[in-house]
Amino acid sequence: MTLLAVERIKLFSTRSPWWCMLLALGLTVGITAIIAGNWNEGPMPVLGAVFAHTFGLYVVMVMAALAVTTEYRFGTIKATFQAVPDRISPMVAKAAVVTALAALVGLAAGFGSWGLSWLLAGDTSQLALESANDWRHVAGVGLVYGAGALLALGVGALVRQTAGAVSIILVFALVLESVVGLIPNIGDDIQKWMPFTVASKFIMGDPDQGGMPADAGPPTVGALSPWGSFGYFVAIAVAMFVISLVVVKRRDA
Amino acid sequence: MIEATGLTKHYGRTVAVDDLSFTVRPGRVTGFLGPNGAGKSTTMRMVLGLDRPTAGRVLVNGKRYAELDQPLRTVGALLDAKWVHPNRSARAHLRWLAKSNRIPVRRVDEVLEMVGLSQVAHRRAGGFSLGMAQRLGIAGALLGDPEVLLFDEPVNGLDPEGILWIRQFMHRLAEQGRTVFVSSHLLSEMAQTAQELIVIGRGKLIAQTSTEQFIRDATEDTVRVRSPQLDQLRALLGGARVEDSPADGALVVRGVEAARIGELAAANGIVLHELNPQRGSLEEAFMQLTKESVEYQAHD
Structure with a gap:
C-alpha cells in the first residue's frame, strides 16, 4: 500500500499527467460531440458515441509511457530503486496506479461521450444502454484504456526514452496496423491479430441490431469474440509489462 | 561500515x-x-x-x-543532485522518498530545515541553483537518519x-x-x-x-638553499640528493632537514643567503601517483 501511495504522489506532483488526462477526455468527448451533433442518418446508436474512443486511448498511453520514461529521463528511477531495491514492487505499484487512473479516464470518456450524445443527437431512441452489448461498448472504453496504459508502461520501461516510447506506440497503433493490411495475401490475416485492431473489436464488435446503419463506422475485424478480443489485448499488455520487469530487474539502473 | x-x-x-x-x-x-x-x-x-x-x-x-x-x-546517498524531477517541488520529492521507506512526513520538514531549504520547499526543484540542488540531495540522503x-x-x-x-x-x-x-x-x-x-x-x-x-x-619535503659558497656546501652535503635550480642558481636539497643544513653551514663558516624549507605540493604528488592510471590523458 505504501508503494501505491508513493507512485500516486509521484504522478500527481507533476503536471503532465493532468494535461494528458484532460486531453484524453477532451479529445474523445469533443470529437464525439461533433459526431453526435451531425448525426442525421436516423437514430444515433450506442456505437456512435464511442467511435472516437481511440483518440483518448493514444493520449492515455502516452501518459502511461511518460510515467516511466520521465523517471529515467530525470534519474528519479535510481532514487526509486535505491529506496526499494527489489525493483519489481515499485514497478508493479506504478502499473497499478497508472492502469487504474487510465481506466477511470476511460470510464469518464466512455460515459461522457455517451451522455453528451444524449444531449446533442437528434434522435436518441437507440441510445439507451439496454443490453450487455450496449454496456460493453461504453464501459469497455475504461477497460481498454487500462490495458493500453499497461502496454505503454511496459514499452516505456523497455525503451527508457520518452521520444522513442511515444513514437513506437503511435507509429504502431496509427500506421503499422493499417499498413500491414496492405501486404498481399497474408496482410489481412496478420491485421486480424494486431493488438489495437483486436482491442477495437472489443469496443465496437457485435453491436445489437437496430438503428445501426449497415456500414456506419469503422469495420471491426478479428477472429475472436468481443470478450475474447479483450482477453487477447490484455494478454499482450501483461506480456509486455512482464518482459519489461525482467529486463528492469537485470539491467543496470 | x-x-x-x-x-x-x-x-x-x-x-x-x-x-x-x-x-x-x-x-x-x-x-x-x-x-x-x-x-x-x-x-x-x-x-x-x-x-x-x-x-x-x-x-x-x-x-x-x-x-x-x-x-x-x-544508507543515505547523494550521487547526482540532478536526480530530481524538475517540475516537482522539493517537498514533494522528499515526501515520496520518505513514504517509500515509511519515514514519517515530519522528518521531511526536519531535513529541509537542516539543509536550510525550508523557505523554498514548495518551489519546483528545476529552478534550483546547483548549490540548492546539492542541499536538496543531501536532505534526501539524511531522510532516513x-x-x-x-x-x-x-x-x-x-x-x-x-x-x-x-x-x-x-x-x-x-x-x-x-x-x-x-x-x-x-x-x-x-x-x-x-x-x-x-x-x-x-x-x-x-x-x-x-x-x-x-x-x-606522497609528498617529499625539500629545502632551497642559496649561498655564495654553494660548491663547498654541495661537497659537505655529500650523499644527500641535491639538484641545481637553473632559474636562480639556488640548490634544492632533498632528504636533509633545513636545521641540519644550517648547522652544517655554520660549523663550516659558509654564508647562507637563503634557507627555505618547502612542503611538496599535494596535487603534484597525487598526479605522480595516478599518472599511469589516468583514463583520458591530454597529449601536448
Missing part, C-alpha cells in the same frame, strides 16, 4: 572497476579519491545496488544492499561558501559516529575533508591509508 571484496565491473570490454577491495569504517570521513573516469561513481552505484557487479561483492553493515529492509534508513552516507563529488561546482558548509556538515556526521564516504578527484579538497583515504586509478586500488600518512608518503 562498507566492505568491498574483489569488486569488479565490466561495461562491454571496458573494465571500469577492477578487483577492488576496501573497507570504510564508521566515525570518520573516508575520502574516495581518483582521477575522473577512475571508477568512483561506478563503485558507489554498486554499493547502492544500482549497478550489478561483474564479480565480487560489496556489503553495507554486513548485508548486500538489496537485502536491506527499508534501505534509506541504513542513516548510519552510512555516500556522497559523489558533493562539492563539484559549488562556491567556496557551499564547499565549506558541506565539509563541516560531513565532519559533523562523522562525529556522530556515522560512516561517511565521499568521492572527489581533488586531493586538496580531500586533504581538508577526509581523515582516511581510499585512492583508486583505472578501477584499481592504489592506496588505503590515513590522509596524513598518504600526504606524508
Whole structure:
C-alpha cells in the first residue's frame, strides 16, 4: 500500500499527467460531440458515441509511457530503486496506479461521450444502454484504456526514452496496423491479430441490431469474440509489462 | 561500515572497476579519491545496488544492499543532485522518498530545515541553483537518519561558501559516529575533508591509508638553499640528493632537514643567503601517483 501511495504522489506532483488526462477526455468527448451533433442518418446508436474512443486511448498511453520514461529521463528511477531495491514492487505499484487512473479516464470518456450524445443527437431512441452489448461498448472504453496504459508502461520501461516510447506506440497503433493490411495475401490475416485492431473489436464488435446503419463506422475485424478480443489485448499488455520487469530487474539502473 | 571484496565491473570490454577491495569504517570521513573516469561513481552505484557487479561483492553493515529492509534508513546517498524531477517541488520529492521507506512526513520538514531549504520547499526543484540542488540531495540522503552516507563529488561546482558548509556538515556526521564516504578527484579538497583515504586509478586500488600518512608518503619535503659558497656546501652535503635550480642558481636539497643544513653551514663558516624549507605540493604528488592510471590523458 505504501508503494501505491508513493507512485500516486509521484504522478500527481507533476503536471503532465493532468494535461494528458484532460486531453484524453477532451479529445474523445469533443470529437464525439461533433459526431453526435451531425448525426442525421436516423437514430444515433450506442456505437456512435464511442467511435472516437481511440483518440483518448493514444493520449492515455502516452501518459502511461511518460510515467516511466520521465523517471529515467530525470534519474528519479535510481532514487526509486535505491529506496526499494527489489525493483519489481515499485514497478508493479506504478502499473497499478497508472492502469487504474487510465481506466477511470476511460470510464469518464466512455460515459461522457455517451451522455453528451444524449444531449446533442437528434434522435436518441437507440441510445439507451439496454443490453450487455450496449454496456460493453461504453464501459469497455475504461477497460481498454487500462490495458493500453499497461502496454505503454511496459514499452516505456523497455525503451527508457520518452521520444522513442511515444513514437513506437503511435507509429504502431496509427500506421503499422493499417499498413500491414496492405501486404498481399497474408496482410489481412496478420491485421486480424494486431493488438489495437483486436482491442477495437472489443469496443465496437457485435453491436445489437437496430438503428445501426449497415456500414456506419469503422469495420471491426478479428477472429475472436468481443470478450475474447479483450482477453487477447490484455494478454499482450501483461506480456509486455512482464518482459519489461525482467529486463528492469537485470539491467543496470 | 562498507566492505568491498574483489569488486569488479565490466561495461562491454571496458573494465571500469577492477578487483577492488576496501573497507570504510564508521566515525570518520573516508575520502574516495581518483582521477575522473577512475571508477568512483561506478563503485558507489554498486554499493547502492544500482549497478550489478561483474564479480565480487560489496556489503553495507554486513548485508548486500538489496537485502536491506527499508534501505534509506541504513544508507543515505547523494550521487547526482540532478536526480530530481524538475517540475516537482522539493517537498514533494522528499515526501515520496520518505513514504517509500515509511519515514514519517515530519522528518521531511526536519531535513529541509537542516539543509536550510525550508523557505523554498514548495518551489519546483528545476529552478534550483546547483548549490540548492546539492542541499536538496543531501536532505534526501539524511531522510532516513542513516548510519552510512555516500556522497559523489558533493562539492563539484559549488562556491567556496557551499564547499565549506558541506565539509563541516560531513565532519559533523562523522562525529556522530556515522560512516561517511565521499568521492572527489581533488586531493586538496580531500586533504581538508577526509581523515582516511581510499585512492583508486583505472578501477584499481592504489592506496588505503590515513590522509596524513598518504600526504606524508606522497609528498617529499625539500629545502632551497642559496649561498655564495654553494660548491663547498654541495661537497659537505655529500650523499644527500641535491639538484641545481637553473632559474636562480639556488640548490634544492632533498632528504636533509633545513636545521641540519644550517648547522652544517655554520660549523663550516659558509654564508647562507637563503634557507627555505618547502612542503611538496599535494596535487603534484597525487598526479605522480595516478599518472599511469589516468583514463583520458591530454597529449601536448
